[in-house]
Amino acid sequence: MRKSTRSVLGVVALTSAVALALSGCARGGDGGGSDGAATASPGITDEKITLGITTPLSGSTAGPGTCTVAGITAYFGAVNADGGVEFGDGKTRTVEIKALDDGYDPQKAKSNYDQLKDSVFAMTAGLGTPTNRAYREAAIADEVPQVLVMTGDPIFSETEESPWQIGFVPIYQNEGEAFGKLLAESGQDHKVAILAQNDDYGEGYVEGFMDGIEGADNVEVVKELTYEATDTSVDAQLTELASTDADVFFNAMSITPLVISALEKAQQLSWLPSWFLPSNTSSPGAIVTPGGGDAFPGVYTVAFAQSASSPTFAEEAEGQQFLDQLKEYANYSDVPAFPHCVWSYQVGATLQTVFEQMTEPTRDNFMEALRSVDGLEAPFMLEGTSVNTTEDGLPAVSTVVVQKYNGAGYATVQDFG
Incomplete structure (x- = not known):
């Protein structure tokens, strides 16, 4: 039971x-x-x-x-x-x-x-x-x-x-940078819309993402908005971001109900970009599946550990x-x-x-x-990750791999798309 x-x-x-x-x-x-x-x-x-x-x-x-x-x-x-x-x-x-x-x-x-x-x-x-x-x-x-x-x-x-x-x-910058690099190395042109929590959490993810795409002429950030962790809705931000027709949505959010509602709102607006979600709000069973993640070309996150919800x-x-x-x-x-x-x-x-x-x-x-x-x-x-506490400025785990939602869980990917 x-x-x-x-x-x-x-x-x-x-x-x-x-x-x-x-x-x-x-x-x-x-x-x-x-x-x-x-x-x-x-x-x-x-x-x-x-x-x-x-x-x-x-x-x-x-x-x-x-x-x-x-x-x-x-x-x-x-x-x-x-x-x-x-x-x-x-x-x-x-x-x-x-x-x-x-x-x-x-x-x-x-x-x-x-x-x-x-x-x-x-x-x-x-x-x-x-x-x-x-x-x-x-x-x-x-x-x-x-x-x-x-x-x-x-x-x-x-x-x-x-x-x-x-x-x-991993620090927020590690996660954001890993996804930014994946986009920059894709060899394809991308327009990115960003919604970030208005605090150190959101700022850290965006900072890392910007570092990851630095110098890449194939990635353009077309609009960046924020929300407060105390907000009960981000519908207005989603509506504004959807108008950009960005093909990638970098979604630096930590509040589970808001992530689910954002996934649902994007579908109501017929805006279907690829998504990036932080590791702590990327749960297949609790967030992506309830939010209808299958509707999008891809939902990506980063990880260093196996998922217990994997089949x-x-x-x-x-x-x-x-x-x-x-x-x-x-x-x-x-x-x-x-x-x-x-x-x-x-x-x-x-x-x-x-x-x-x-x-x-x-x-x-x-x-x-x-x-x-x-x-x-x-x-x-996961292979290629370990616990290392000896480097000043880095947490115990600082290595991550990018993964893509496959309808049930996540699988490691080497290329965007």
Whole structure:
């Protein structure tokens, strides 16, 4: 029987509440003392390490937000059932996840951080640029790691600007540039219309796209419009963009309902360009199929991980194991419609690698180990991609491949068309 998102959220909320009630057990440790050993940071003991997540579990981004909790919960649920993680200091610890709902509200995200910061070792996996930015400066001041978070904002990966942060997913510029280069190298003339979210998210995608087509005389941007993340409709923008007769629509949007309505509005206007969608709003099952993506010549996105919604995913033993673990340890019975379930599962694998390198139970030692991961092939990475945290200014994953929607999922493409 398939569980609804509401059921999953209820379980997460209950788990979080229980975890918070037990938060007194997560502070300190036996690291300090007369033997000269390092004093353990908050959120880690000899038996357990506790991680915090603030992410949208309600509202318009609840789907991907719930996945950011489910994937990492499933990963460490299986690890804990197997005995836990053997850290580099010789201690074996289980991993506890405390997840709170921020509804994609920056103020709520900051409140959640304030609630969690003294009982967790690190914040991780949370979705959203404005929500992660809301507590970034506080995390730096408090020296609390805010790592492998789900935002493409490049500021999180600049060591000097953000010494306690690093993003997980490719920066927006990486994604936009990959698609721009595909167009520029197509050998065909293209007129491009752009609709971008009016914030760092949208600006980053457009900046990358412009870099990708720089110097290409076969690609012309004929109109560029914006929308606000709080808007409930983009019909007016679609109508104006459709009048350009552009054959390519670069759609830098992060709000799921608006992407679906934009797909539908374009069809109502009989405007059928090829589309580019950001990786976090390109779900076949949750966005492209409901929006009628088959009506367009092509719907493109970029990816670094396999899609759990692909018809062939569960045919592989590793894919079926992942789906089983989601059900058993995260109470998530649906086939994930959003890529964030796989992404946060990869975050779990990355964190385990870091934990195994930690020789002291401190946040400083954790950050040192985290910034030394190079060439890690986490579960479900696409060929040619890997986790590399050693390059300043880049997130843990910075390599992507362009993919095209094929009616059920996405397949990697080399050429546009």
